[in-house]
Amino acid sequence: MADGGYEKEVQVMKSKLLKQDIMKAIHDLSQFGQDECGGLTRLLYDEHWVAAQRHLKMSMEEAGLNVHFDAVGNLYGSAKGSRYQDQTILIGSHIDTVKNGGIYDGQYGIIAGLLATAHLKKHFGDPVRNIEVVSICEEEGSRFPYVFWGAKNVLGLGGKEEVLNIDDESGISFVKAMQGAGFDFCDEKTPPRTDIKAFLELHVEQGCVLEKQKKSLGIVEGIVGQRRFTVELTGESNHAGTTPMSYRKDAVHAAAEMISKILQRCREHGDPLVTTVGRIDVKPNVVNVVPGQVEFTIDTRHPDRKVLEDMTKDIREIISTVAVCFDVDYCLDMWMDENPVPMDNALTKIIETECIRNGVDYMKMYSGAGHDAQLMAQHVPTALIFVPSHRGISHSPHEHTDGEDLAMGVETLIATLYELAYKDEVKGIQVTA
The missing domain is CATH 3.40.630.10 (Zn peptidases)
Structure with a gap:
C-alpha cells in the first residue's frame, strides 16, 4: 500500500x-x-x-x-x-x-x-x-x-x-x-x-x-547497568549496659554510618543514579547486646558505565574509612557487574x-x-x-x-x-x- x-x-x-x-x-x-x-x-x-x-x-x-x-x-x-x-x-x-x-x-x-x-x-x-x-x-x-x-x-x-x-x-x-x-x-x-x-x-x-x-x-x-555488593562487618558483641560507647566495636553503628554516607553520595550525584540497601542482617539481633556482626547489600544502577565505576570507588572508600573509624573488620563482595x-x-x-x-x-x-x-x-x-x-x-x-x-x-x-x-x-x- x-x-x-x-x-x-x-x-x-x-x-x-x-x-x-x-x-x-x-x-x-x-x-x-x-x-x-x-x-x-x-x-x-x-x-x-x-x-x-x-x-x-x-x-x-x-x-x-x-x-x-x-x-x-x-x-x-x-x-x-x-x-x-x-x-x-x-x-x-x-x-x-x-x-x-x-x-x-x-x-x-x-x-x-x-x-x-x-x-x-x-x-x-x-x-x-x-x-x-x-x-x-x-x-x-x-x-x-x-x-x-x-x-x-x-x-x-x-x-x-x-x-x-x-x-x-x-x-x-x-x-x-x-x-x-x-x-x-x-x-x-x-x-x-x-x-x-x-x-x-x-x-x-x-x-x-x-x-x-x-x-x-x-x-x-x-x-541501566547494575552492580550489586554484599558487605560483611565484624565487630565485637558485648553487654549493652556495661560497655561504654567509646570502647565498643559496634557493627550496626558502623553499618549505619556506611549506609548513610553511601546513600548521601548517591543523592548528591543526582538522577539517574540510584542506590539501594535492601537487606540488613544483624547478629546476634538481641535487644540488650551490642551487635558484633552485620551483613547488608548494596544495589547501584546507572546507564553510564563510568558513573558506576566512580560510584563503586566511592563505596569502597566509604566502607574502608568507616571501618577504621569504628574498629571493625569488613569484607566487600561485588557479585554482580552488568554493563x-x-x-x-x-x-x-x-x-x-x-x-x-x-x-x-x-x-x-x-x-x-x-x-x-x-x-x-x-x-x-x-x-x-x-x-x-x-x-x-x-x-x-x-x-x-x-x-x-x-x-x-x-x-x-x-x-x-x-x-x-x-x-x-x-x-x-x-x-x-
Whole structure:
C-alpha cells in the first residue's frame, strides 16, 4: 500500500483498535495462574504456564499466524513475508510472572504484538518481511535461580550445563520440570538464527516516571547497568549496659554510618543514579547486646558505565574509612557487574518519528529494570517501548495501566511495524536483500 493510504489509515487507527480488545485479551490470559492472594503466579513450566502458552497458541492460530514451539517452550506465531522470508521482525515479551505478580508485566507485550500483527494483516495484507510474535518462556527467574532462559534460547545461547543441576524450592529439578511440560533442550548442533533483523518489546514501565511526567509513552534509550555488593562487618558483641560507647566495636553503628554516607553520595550525584540497601542482617539481633556482626547489600544502577565505576570507588572508600573509624573488620563482595545496554539508535528514531507523526506525547528515558530486550540488544538491533504504570507499582496484584495507555502502546507498535515490515527499505536498519 502506498504511504498515502497508510497515512489515512493511521488517522482512523484509534477507532479500529479499541482498548476493550486489549483488556479482554489480558483478562482472558490472566485466568491462567490467578492465585488466592489476588495476584498472578505463573512460573516456568508449571501447569498454569502450560495452560497460558496453549491459550496463546490458539489465539495466534485464530489470527491466521503460523505457530510453533521451539524445543524449550518459546512460542512463536509468524506472518510470512511476501519477499524477504529470510528477514524477521521479532516482537514479544515473557509469559512467566513473579509470585503474586500483576497482569501486565510481560504478557501485555505478547498481546500487543499479537494484536498489532493481526491488525496489519487485516488492513495491509502480507508484510514484505516476516513478522514474528514470540511468547518468551522465561525471564523473571521466579521458579529457578536462573534468568533469561527464554531469550537465550531464542538467540541459540541457552547453556544446557547451566541448568542441569538446579532445583526449585520444592526440590524439583529444572530438567524434570521442563520435560514434564513436554519440552527439552535445543539441539546444540542447530546454528543460531540469522534472520532476526530487529526485536521490539512493549512493556509497562514498572516505575512512576511517565505518570509523573504525564507522558503517554516512553522510548527507552538504554537499560541501566547494575552492580550489586554484599558487605560483611565484624565487630565485637558485648553487654549493652556495661560497655561504654567509646570502647565498643559496634557493627550496626558502623553499618549505619556506611549506609548513610553511601546513600548521601548517591543523592548528591543526582538522577539517574540510584542506590539501594535492601537487606540488613544483624547478629546476634538481641535487644540488650551490642551487635558484633552485620551483613547488608548494596544495589547501584546507572546507564553510564563510568558513573558506576566512580560510584563503586566511592563505596569502597566509604566502607574502608568507616571501618577504621569504628574498629571493625569488613569484607566487600561485588557479585554482580552488568554493563549498561543501549537500545538501537535507528530503531528508536523510527519509533520517535511515528510518535511525532501520530501526535503521541512521549519522552525518551532509561529503564532501571532488566527486560528481555536487555539480552536481545547485545545480539540484534533492539527497541523497548514503555507505557505508564500507575504509581509505579509492579510485581504486585495492584499493578495497573490505563486502557487508553495500553492502546496507545499498541498503536505505536503498529505504526513502527509497518515501517519495518511493510517497506522494502528501512532507513538505518540492515534489512534489504
